[in-house]
Amino acid sequence: MAYNSELIRTFVDRGYVHQITNDVGLDERACDQIIPAYIGFDCTADSLHVGSLVQIMMLRVMQRTGHKPIVLMGGGTTKVGDPSGKDAARPLLSDQDIENNKQGIRRVFEQYLTFGDGPTDAIMVDNAEWLDNLAYIRFLRDYGPHFSVNRMLGMESVKLRLEREQPLSFLEFNYAILQAYDFMELRRRYGCLLQMGGSD
Numbered sequence: 552m553a554y555n556s557e558l559i560r561t562f563v564d565r566g567y568v569h570q571i572t573n574d575v576g577l578d579e580r581a582c583d584q585i586i587p588a589y590i591g592f593d594c595t596a597d598s599l600h601v602g603s604l605v606q607i608m609m610l611r612v613m614q615r616t617g618h619k620p621i622v623l624m625g626g627g628t629t630k631v632g633d634p635s636g637k638d639a640a641r642p643l644l645s646d647q648d649i650e651n652n653k654q655g656i657r658r659v660f661e662q663y664l665t666f667g668d669g670p671t672d673a674i675m676v677d678n679a680e681w682l683d684n685l686a687y688i689r690f691l692r693d694y695g696p697h698f699s700v701n702r703m704l705g706m707e708s709v710k711l712r713l714e715r716e717q718p719l720s721f722l723e724f725n726y727a728i729l730q731a732y733d734f735m736e737l738r739r740r741y742g743c744l745l746q747m748g749g750s751d
Contacts, residue, residue: 587621591733595629595644596652624675626678657675681736
């Protein structure tokens with residue numbers, strides 16, 4: 552398919568696309584308006600590894616083609632632990648370790664993105680801003696009905712652990728719900744229209 556927006560053409564030409572929910576709609580929007588888009592990075596180390604390069608370059612392409620990259624630091628989700636691609640739970644880090652890691656990761660992004668207050672300047676936000684103060688019962692009542700346990704059990708990150716009979720904690724099982732909540736908050740706070748980077 553031929554795309555009209557420089558953004559989608561570049562993503563496709565560089566092989567950055569695994570799947571898109573609505574490629575035609577996204578292409579049309581990318582021609583007509585600035586699209587705020589995010590990728591999340593948990594703060595499990597003080598730098599990023601080569602596996603994050605494609606995501607970093609996607610954010611850079613966003614900015615270079617006139618859109619707004621949002622770098623979401625997972626200060627909150629790091630406290631839970633992403634079960635994706637792991638055979639066991641990730642070690643829990645202290646708040647200070649998470650903060651130190653976040654600062655190290657920021658230095659990486661400053662080499663690739665321009666941060667500021669302009670319409671296409673990148674912003675870096677931390678999901679601990681909204682996750683750390685969630686009222687658990689209210690959160691369950693308001694958002695729990697929108698998540699199917701059946702669907703969550705079918706997610707690749709969960710399914711593999713269960714098939715291998717490896718432990719999956721309730722804490723880790725909630726990671727996907729927190730990711731969905733991140734998108735809602737980013738939409739509300741920053742007008743975010745697009746999540747990139749994950750296939751689970």
